[in-house]
Amino acid sequence: MSTAEHVREIETAWRGGTSGRDPYVIQSWRRCLDEYHLDPAVNCEAVILPEGRLKEHRQQSEELINIARSGLERLFGHVSGQNYVLLLTNRQGIAVEYFGDPRHERDLRKAGLYLGADWAEARAGTCAVGACIATGEALTIHQTDHFDMTHTPLSCTAAPIYDTTGALSAVLDISLLSSPREKISQSLARHLVTTTTRRIELANLMAQTSRQWVLRFALSPEFLDVDPEGAIAIDHSGRIVGMTNAAARMLAQAAGLDWRQPEMLLGQKVSQFLNLEVDGLPNLTRGRPTHERVLRARDGRMLFAHAIEPPPRSRARPPSAPLPPALREIGQTPEINQLLEKAARFARTTLPVCIHGETGTGKEVMARALHAASGLKGQFVAMNCAAIPETLAEAELFGHVPGAFTGAAPKGRKGLVEAANGGTLFLDEIGDMPLILQTRLLRVLAEQEVQPLGGNNPLPVQIRVISASHRDLAALVAEGRFREDLYYRLHAATLTLPPLRERADFDWLVERLLARHSPTQRRLTPAAWAALRAHHWPGNLRELDHCLAAASALCEDDEITLSDLPETFSGGDPDSEAAQLRAALAQCQGNVSALARRLGVDRTTVHRRMRRLHLKRHG
Structure with missing residues (x-):
């Protein structure tokens, strides 16, 4: 089939004309035209990711690769001598594991049947991996099923791999550089990959x-x-x-x-x-x-x-490694300790970390603690993406050379990325970063180099990125307001900080923060304590810190009274939240589960509120 004939067939199918192709092929062709704006007359040559970017993808998929490896080796043994190639890709379509004949390595690399190949449908057009990711089903893309003529010699069969929560996590692809046979000849290949993916999923379930x-x-x-x-x-x-x-x-x-x-x-x-x-x-x-x-x-x-049956639980839990000093000051409840142990493990890696939490929950404090615990020699450099005007943000982040734009510093200026070289770049409120900056940041992370505005020579950088947001970044991705590829690059590891109103160590936090602002060890009167415990704290730790700082400044002796607190605390009943919760609990005859259902929260949340408000269950 010539290129012109192939293009005409795709255009006919796009207009709704009859075609002998499988429906999932037609649907993929339409996505390539309507969503990705690809041209079937233009060849999409194979793209192999550079080693640095491939390493990041492999690190993120390391656990799955280890679980899948024995199944892949077994499958490759079954098809050895038949010129098949195996690719395991992540959910972005990047080949993170590869089995092929080394004698054909040059041809395989050129065709994209190689480690690090990018088979995302938006880039490669109709292909087995991309169509499998889009449909979630096992399928074969045979020769001229492919969108453009670059890949038409190939016959590729792919099957999805789902994680234990039902989310697509990877794709297993088995391909031939060329296949003179009809598409139906790949039925056995489809059976082999679906059998292997089923076994990989089972092994992953047993491990998880x-x-x-x-x-x-x-x-x-x-x-x-x-x-x-x-x-x-x-x-x-x-x-x-x-x-x-x-x-x-x-x-x-x-x-x-x-x-x-x-x-x-x-x-x-x-x-x-x-x-x-x-x-x-x-x-x-x-x-x-x-x-x-x-x-x-x-x-x-x-x-x-x-x-x-699950194995019997050991009564003695092995002791956890001591937390780094920087992380010990964040809190002390079982839930917080579990979070900090997770943070300590992340701190020792180079993984990007995204910290979620409401405004004022201590995201920057956590980011600084991660940096301090990481052992990195470079600086901790922070940027609030919501606080810098869009017109200045690019120069602030990437720097500029002398005379790069009107008003530029005469000697140029080092950007925050360069300043963080060898250390940590903390991007607070990343959800507010303009799309154009997201694109440039993605390039910096991928290529590990930064080019100042107006400059021609990129500078190599090695940075650990920690981001934070109080917004739902996944929702922003769905709305097209945040780049999906940047989202996944920043979300290699995540930490979620609880709001202050749900923390059982509220009294401990008050005492720690009060000690900062009260060198003479001032105390809170019972009425002041009650007012603090009854407050909802929409501003979380930041609001509490400001409240105690102001109270310490107003206090004239060793005790902080209700009148020393901001006006919002002195108007009304300071025990109102406790009274309301006590009344609601009484209406439920002291049944915490019933109260949790009534409030629309889980039982642990109710117990935390009761501990904070010093309430006991009766009845």
């Missing part, structure tokens, strides 16, 4: 849910213990906490739901989908013959099941 029951199932008893079709993880209360994709489809079909909405499956009782209660799981272990371990789904299908 070692503390829960795992229920494997098959349609035939002969394969139940050796090659099950799917599996779910079940907690001690009988709720589903993890699943493979085949299991998600089975559960959804049993209840008349959509498997593409995993939130409708996770957290639900297993009895909603199967004639099984949690107490019945021990009857499905290997103590009984496989043909006797039978279940029925709610839609009437019969399944053979194998329940795997």
Whole structure:
């Protein structure tokens, strides 16, 4: 087929004309034209990421690569000698693992069947990896199914890999440089990749849910213990906490739901989908013959099941490594300690960290603590993306050479990125960064170099980026106001800081902050304490810090009274929140679970509020 004939076929299909292609091919062609504005007459040559960027993608996928490697090696052994190539890509379409014949390395690299290849549909056009990511289904893109003539010699088959929460996490692709046979010849290849992805998902579920029951199932008893079709993880209360994709489809079909909405499956009782209660799981272990371990789904299908009991929990928990000094000052509750242990592990890596939390929850304090605990020799450099006008932000971030623009410093100016070289660049309120700066920042992170405004010579930089936002960045991505590729690059690791009103160490925080502003160790009167505990604190730690600083300045002796606090604290009943919560609890006869349901929060939130307000349950 010539290029002109291929282009005409795509245009005909785009207009709604008849075509013998599979529907998912036509849909991909239309996405390439309508969404990505690609031209089928222009070749999209293969792109191989530079080593630095590939390393970042591989680091983010390291756990999955390790779990998948044995399955990939086994599959490659099955097809050895048939010129197949295996690619494992992440959800962005970047090949993070590769198996191919080294004798054909040059041709494979040129074709993009190589480690680090970018197979995102928006860049490469119609291809198996990109179409698989878009549809979530196993499929084959054979020769002229591809969008442009660059890849038409290839025959590529891909299958999705889902994580335990039902989200697409990777794609396994098996490809041939050339295939003279018809598309149907790749049916075996599709069977092989779907079988391998099913086994990878199962191995990942077993690794991620070692503390829960795992229920494997098959349609035939002969394969139940050796090659099950799917599996779910079940907690001690009988709720589903993890699943493979085949299991998600089975559960959804049993209840008349959509498997593409995993939130409708996770957290639900297993009895909603199967004639099984949690107490019945021990009857499905290997103590009984496989043909006797039978279940029925709610839609009437019969399944053979194998329940795997979690190992007994060790009573003695191994001691955690001591927290770095910089992190010890942030809080002291079990929830906060768990967060800080996670932060300490992140601090020792080069992963970008994104800190979420309401305004004033201490995101910059956490960022500085991460830097201090990292051991980096460079500086901690902070930029508030919401506080600098858009016209100045670019020069502030990237710097400029002398005379770069009207009003530029005569000697030029070093930007914040360059100033952070060897250290940490903290981008606060990253959600307010203009799109043009997002594009330039992405290039800096990808290429590890910065070019000042007006300059011609890029400067190499090595920076650790920590970002923070009180906004929902995923929603901004969906709205087109934040770059998706930058979102994933910044979200290699995340930390979420709780609001002050939910922290059980409120009194400890007050005392720590008060000590900063009160060298003479002033105390709070009971009325002042009650007013502070009853306040909602929309400004969180920052509001509390300012409140105590002002009270310390106004206080004339060793005690801070209610009159020393800002006016908003002295008007009205300082115990109003406690009184309201006490009344609501009484109406629920002291039942915390009932109160939590009434308030629309979980039980731990109610318990935290009760501890903060010094309330006890009665009745």
